[in-house]
Amino acid sequence: MRTIWLTEFGDPSVLVAGEAPDPKPGQGQVLVDVEAVNVVFIETQIRAGRPPLPMQSPTPPYVPGTGIGGVITAVGPHTDPGLLGRRVIGHTNGTGGYAEKAVVAAHQTIPIPAELSTADAVALLTDGSAALAISGLGAPKPDEWVLVEAAAGGLGGLLVQLALTAGAKVIGAVGSEAKLQAVRDAGAQAVTYARPDWTERVRTLTGGVGVDVVFDCVGGETGTAAASLVDAGGRFVLTGAAGGVFTDTRALAARGVTVIGLRQLMGALGNQRELAATALEEAVAGRLRPVIGRTFPLERAADAHAAMESRSTIGKTLLLV
Template sequence: MHAVRLHAFGPAENLVHEEVADPVPGPGQARIAVAAAGVHLLDAAVREGHQGPLPELPSLPTVPGREVAGVVDAVGADVDGSWLGRRVVAHLGMAPGGYAELAVTEAERLHGLPEGLDFAAAVAAIGTGRTALGIVQFAEPGPRDVVIVPAAAGGIGTLLVQYAKNAGALVVGLAGGPEKTARVRANGADLAVDYTAPDWPDAVRAYLGGRAATIVYDGVGGTVARETVALLGPGGRHLVFGWSAEGIGMGRGYFVEGVSQSVLGPAMLQKAGGLRALELRALDEVVRGRLRPAVTRFPLAEAAAAHRALERRGTVGKVVLEP
């Protein structure tokens, strides 16, 4: 098979598309003929040699990627043979191996997919979708809320906008540049604002007409976060998530709930009833059409280009590699 391997930590060019031996499923495992593999910003950080929230860096060479969808083409001992030929999606957990034509995972991680569900959308649901649903547990929106979503054109931001709108909230989506703000508007945000414009907070205040924001879902941090926090009213909730978010200064007596990637997992699981419960809920929301993931697709052989585009914020929604 062909896979993308990293032989040395460093720039995106270190990702090499090459031929490697086919993986063989062991006891309790299944092999997936990959149709779509998710790319995460964490993959790019690990590629450069940054450990991030991982317990340790992977041994080299390694095949990055932890989210795959496709068709089961082989199973190991003690695995129900009815999985063979089924359309599935799986999050590989801490084990890499997704950037490949074939990927092996524990059979207990598999989720069956209905016919007609796009493999790339399923990949977005199993990773980005479960994270978005885990985030909103800490600040559930409702019809009385004014929700601001920085990075609203990203994978998680796209779904947070949709979720808040489904809950009846007024939603303001922030994104960089006219193309992304147009996508945010098309995604259902009541107001889409270009945060690269110097007067964007004034545009938000004018639109709200005296109302204050009640919830901010912030995975960005930095200057944008500080300006967004200033739009919150007393008692407003500012939820910080994502290991890559820049630091921000707090104050003004707001209730601020910070959830970093390192603690999001345990807190999220305690509220959700387990990781698989979140995955099932995310997939159900996508199948029902209530959540509609945005996807930027690249051929598997162009994984390096996918990383570069993701790092320079040149993508919309979930980045997916397709063999």
């Protein structure tokens, strides 16, 4: 089968198209003919040899990728043959997703509703489940001000939608002028942290009162600047470190801000399968809309990583097989 190998840690060129034997499902596993592959920003960090702490990377060479969608074509021993032919999404055991075929634990697969394309379902596999968990932790309320970082990305865009649905007043912060319109199209106010005065712009939009909730998807200097905008009694939710390091939140508690950190996030993500299934249901109901910005054929995984690292992508990036 066709695969993408990560030959060593480095720039996107270390992702090389190649071949590998077809995997065989073991007991309790299914084999999926892959149609779409989830690409997440953290995979670019792992590929570069800079995984956010406390994550550890597999040892190259290996086939990266964990989130896939497609059709079950084989089942392992003592596994329900009724699963054959089912269109599903699911996570691999940590590697093996950038390939034509992938093995997934049968109990972790999620049927794709007929109303959704495989690509849309895969776009919600990780980001949809994470957005539901994160939104639940931050719990935006009607008329609260909510700041979402990386608001034009796959996860950030869904957080914007969920906050708006909750009745909050939402400001989406993005990394470039080109992404502002995507946030406005979603129904939120938009600022770019490419401008040095972006926090002043947020203060102006809120009438000088700051924000009640921050969904910190970027970390680093952006996260630190966003933290300065939270008023006492507000919530600061750590969700990622696209900027390379997680935001230092130690000073926030002294200001009366509730910090919701990685431990709470991991706890909220405990039943990721159930969350992803709920995300699909919300999409069918029209309450959650995946935005697929760019797709690449499997062989161009390196180009997908390069596009994500250039911060030029809007919405979800997928590989199509």
